[in-house]
Amino acid sequence: MILLEKKILDQMVADALDGYPLEACGLLGGSVDGQGTVRIDSCYPTFNVAASARLYEVDPSGLLRADRAAEEAGTELVGVYHSHTHTEGRPSPTDVIQAPDPEWHYVLVSLRDVHPSVRSWRIRDGKTKEEPVVLQW
Numbered sequence: 001m002i003l004l005e006k007k008i009l010d011q012m013v014a015d016a017l018d019g020y021p022l023e024a025c026g027l028l029g030g031s032v033d034g035q036g037t038v039r040i041d042s043c044y045p046t047f048n049v050a051a052s053a054r055l056y057e058v059d060p061s062g063l064l065r066a067d068r069a070a071e072e073a074g075t076e077l078v079g080v081y082h083s084h085t086h087t088e089g090r091p092s093p094t095d096v097i098q099a100p101d102p103e104w105h106y107v108l109v110s111l112r113d114v115h116p117s118v119r120s121w122r123i124r125d126g127k128t129k130e131e132p133v134v135l136q137w
Contacts, residue, residue: 001132002105002120003039005013009135013116016083016109023048025056025082027063028107031069038078044069045112048082055094076129079120086112089119091128095126099123105131 008028015024029042046062058080070077080100084092089110091099099106102124110117122129 001036001134002107003037003134005040005136008043009118011043011045012081012107012118013110014045016111016116019083020083020111021053022051023053023056023083023085023134024109025058025080027058027066027070027077028079028081028105029066029073029075030078031075032078035113040078041075042070042073043081050096053085056090058071077104079107081107081109083109083111088112089117091121091123096123096126096128107133111126 015026019022025048026043028040028043029044030038030040034036044066046066047059048056049059050057065079089108091106106121106123108119116131118132120133122131
């Protein structure tokens with residue numbers, strides 16, 4: 001389960017809309033408790049080096065900045081988010097192949113419909129499993 005503050009949700013959606021028609025991406029900072037629940041405390045938008053409407057690649061310098069910022073905040077990078085501009089918020093085959101860390105949480109912001117949707121996934125050994133996203137006000 002992911003606990004997500006509304007301000008972080010708003011930041012991810014705004015980044016996705018700003019990046020449109022290309023996919024936007026960024027990293028998520030937070031912590032994981034003993035039961036595996038993730039609390040997202042920070043959102044670090046990065047440049048999509050792929051500059052594509054169909055795939056994303058986090059800018060390496062943005063990854064480094066996000067990692068340092070999370071460490072300074074006393075947290076760690078726990079996931080990545082990106083947008084799907086014309087499809088649902090489900091990992092594509094490319095997303096699954098490129099998933100860098102089986103411990104990370106992969107949050108997708110879909111812009112397919114009138115209202116953006118946000119879903120989170122675990123990707124391990126080429127398999128995807130959706131996890132609940134709990135919005136905190």
